Amino acid sequence: MQSSPVRIDLISDAQTRPTPGMRQAMAEAAVGDEQRGEDPTTNRLCEMVADLLGKEAAVFLPSGVMCNQIAILVHCRPGDEILLDERSHISSSEGGGAAVLAGATVRPLRGHHGIYSADQFAEAIRPSKRNAPRTRLAVFEQAVNRGGGTIWPLPTIEAVAGIARQHDIALHMDGARIMNAAVASGVSAKSFARPCDSVWLDLSKGLGCPVGAVLAGSAEFIEQAWVWKHRLGGAMRQSGILAAAGIFALENHVARLARDHDNARLLARRLSAIRGIVLDTPEIQTNLVFFDVRGTGLGATGIAGKLLESGIRIGCEDAYRMRAVTHMDVETAQIEEAAAALAVLLG
Ligand SMILES: *Cc1c(COP(=O)(O)O)cnc(C)c1O
Numbered sequence: 001m002q003s004s005p006v007r008i009d010l011i012s013d014a015q016t017r018p019t020p021g022m023r024q025a026m027a028e029a030a031v032g033d034e035q036r037g038e039d040p041t042t043n044r045l046c047e048m049v050a051d052l053l054g055k056e057a058a059v060f061l062p063s064g065v066m067c068n069q070i071a072i073l074v075h076c077r078p079g080d081e082i083l084l085d086e087r088s089h090i091s092s093s094e095g096g097g098a099a100v101l102a103g104a105t106v107r108p109l110r111g112h113h114g115i116y117s118a119d120q121f122a123e124a125i126r127p128s129k130r131n132a133p134r135t136r137l138a139v140f141e142q143a144v145n146r147g148g149g150t151i152w153p154l155p156t157i158e159a160v161a162g163i164a165r166q167h168d169i170a171l172h173m174d175g176a177r178i179m180n181a182a183v184a185s186g187v188s189a190k191s192f193a194r195p196c197d198s199v200w201l202d203l204s205k206g207l208g209c210p211v212g213a214v215l216a217g218s219a220e221f222i223e224q225a226w227v228w229k230h231r232l233g234g235a236m237r238q239s240g241i242l243a244a245a246g247i248f249a250l251e252n253h254v255a256r257l258a259r260d261h262d263n264a265r266l267l268a269r270r271l272s273a274i275r276g277i278v279l280d281t282p283e284i285q286t287n288l289v290f291f292d293v294r295g296t297g298l299g300a301t302g303i304a305g306k307l308l309e310s311g312i313r314i315g316c317e318d319a320y321r322m323r324a325v326t327h328m329d330v331e332t333a334q335i336e337e338a339a340a341a342l343a344v345l346l347g
Contacts, residue, residue, distance in 0.1 A: 007311035008334045013327035016208040022248045029244035034236040041240030049214040054190035057222035067200035067215040069097045070228045075170040078103030080136035085111040087146035114147025118159035141174040143181040148281035149288030151181045161195030173199040180286040183257040207249040211242050260287040263326040263335045270339030287326045294320040296346045312338045
């Protein structure tokens with residue numbers, strides 16, 4: 001067990017607590033039966049996200065994982081193959097859901113910080129053969145979680161989309177952090193989403209909501225997504241309580257993501273000055289900082305355990321790799337404190 005309460009929690013941007021303003025918006029939300037289409041607040045959130053992402057329609061879901069899994073279920077039939085980066089959330093952190101639920105196989109590509117090239121993608125597409133799985137879906141993350149928060153450049157997305165279209169392959173964006181990518185790059189979420197057949201954004205990561213994600217696409221795609229939402233038990237009732245948090249976040253918590261990115265860069269600068277620490281990506285683009293601690297003589301869990309004694313929590317990716325995530329509940333001074341604690345520990 002933890003020896004002291006966590007004061008500075010860098011384990012994930014999912015650790016944010018709803019702010020007083022968000023709680024108030026939730027308390028005052030107009031509600032109805034979501035699955036009958038009668039919850040006005042959920043309907044409004046879906047319209048906002050569809051508009052933000054430039055899609056015809058959107059559906060509110062309990063989590064990002066459900067967005068990914070429903071998109072896979074709509075796009076794929078059993079035996080179909082999904083091309084994605086080897087570091088993707090779908091291959092590492094969704095319990096093999098693509099295989100369990102859709103009967104689809106995943107074929108990981110070795111990209112650079114989670115970004116595969118259009119050439120790599122084109123080469124991986126299976127020829128149409130009786131004994132070959134049908135390549136049916138391509139997925140990418142914006143920004144790439146286990147790629148150190150790297151942003152897929154728009155030209156790469158467009159190049160992959162162009163090839164996908166020629167081969168009748170759908171393109172799905174795991175946009176858990178698409179607003180981080182948009183704020184950091186100055187490219188709108190709509191521009192990033194335009195080449196994609198389906199896209200979602202997470203409300204419970206950097207945007208600071210307690211629950212929820214919104215999946216967007218064509219009206220036909222969302223109609224089919226609704227069937228799966230019911231099948232999987234994701235259809236809700238007075239979900240406006242939760243959707244209100246999402247609306248509040250889209251109105252108040254998007255521009256401030258830039259501060260999280262500044263904090264991540266500050267942390268990376270401090271970490272790179274500590275002997276034995278090597279950053280995964282020297283240039284931090286969004287709010288994720290991955291680093292290797294092999295050179296310090298200590299393992300990741302050892303370091304994490306020591307930090308926890310001072311109330312600082314940082315994640316362990318593997319034996320020598322760690323992940324720190326900045327978010328709205330961590331102030332710049334706390335970033336300095338966490339970095340100083342690491343410097344003392346490893347000094
Ligand atoms: C967190 C995350 C998910 C899953 O989202 P949940 O809302 O936690 O279910 C999917 N993809 C990426 C890249 C993520 O970081």
